[in-house]
Amino acid sequence: MNNLKLEAVLNALLSPHLIKDYCPNGLQIEGKSEIKKVITGVTACQALIDRAIEANADAILVHHGFFWKGEPSEIRGMKFNRIKALIENGINLYAYHLPLDVHPELGNNARLAQLLDFEVLGGLEEGNPHSVAMYGQLDEAVSGEDLASRIAIALHREPLHIGDNAPASIQSVGWCTGGGQDFIELAGHKGLDAFISGEVSERTVHIAREMGIHYFSAGHHATERYGIKALGEWLAREHQLEVGYIDIDNPV
Structure with a gap:
């Protein structure tokens, strides 16, 4: 599936335009144009990105993505490392926050x-x-x-x-x-x-x-494990994408 088509499919399902949020919803980091394998997870942390790279994923779909309201706008340090890894490996990052909650x-x-x-x-x-x-x-x-x-x-x-x-x-x-x-x-x-x-x-x-x-x-x-997992299962079922869920342990 084309990466922009996947965003359109997710937007049609979750209607982010109807919900005021603290971050952008949808395609946050653009990667390769053709998507066959998607990794889902709760948060776009470095550990999830690394696991997605190991799995040869074309896209990551998360609940907690990047570019939160009030966070520093500079791309450096931890944020730079995460974005650099996505771009170098051509991985698309999709994130849906409140639209997935509701x-x-x-x-x-x-x-x-x-x-x-x-x-x-x-x-x-x-x-x-x-x-x-x-x-x-x-x-x-x-x-x-x-x-x-x-x-x-x-x-x-x-x-x-x-x-x-x-x-x-x-x-x-x-x-x-x-x-x-x-x-x-x-x-x-x-x-x-x-x-x-x-x-x-x-x-x-x-x-x-x-x-x-x-x-x-x-x-x-x-x-918040279960919404993103269910969304990935829906994608696999309705759009025949290869989707895997990776749980990065977090005690909080």
Whole structure:
């Protein structure tokens, strides 16, 4: 497939033009024009780039790419090394951030709900058709300890659980993968029993305790493996590309 056609295919699926983001979405670094093999991963770090080079990939497709709002614009040091490796090896870099978070089928939040067996009821941000955070419910109420165990088994990572002053059981839940911890206040105001995000801040613990809501920090990387993996599987299935997923371990 032509590299610009692949961008058009991904844009048609994820509609990045509808979502205000902190980085450019789509083809960020242009490489060879013909793409047969794609490597997917969470972040375009040097380790993933090196593994893609070893695999003779024509393209890398990630959730966390380059050129974030507020970062230094100079291409030097670590940024230079990453971009140099891509250009020298003719590898295209595609990145989709918030558009991948919010996709109703392949998105990080949709996939987390599927993994944890949540029924999705809607977006947590009322009035926003592209709400990043979601909310839903469990078929049966569970204890905080039981939900923590479910998260650990599904994501292969023990979550941080704050349950002080929270309900004895959990049936309604909100979630936002990655750095979505500040949506906890919306979850609390909505009267949900629990909220899950990837990262945690110092303030999050106090908010959870004072609003009387269970909080689970399940890891930024751990909660965002599944959208990019699903996107790659969709590409392979619908467009007959050779696609491989590479997980670069990250405990955060």
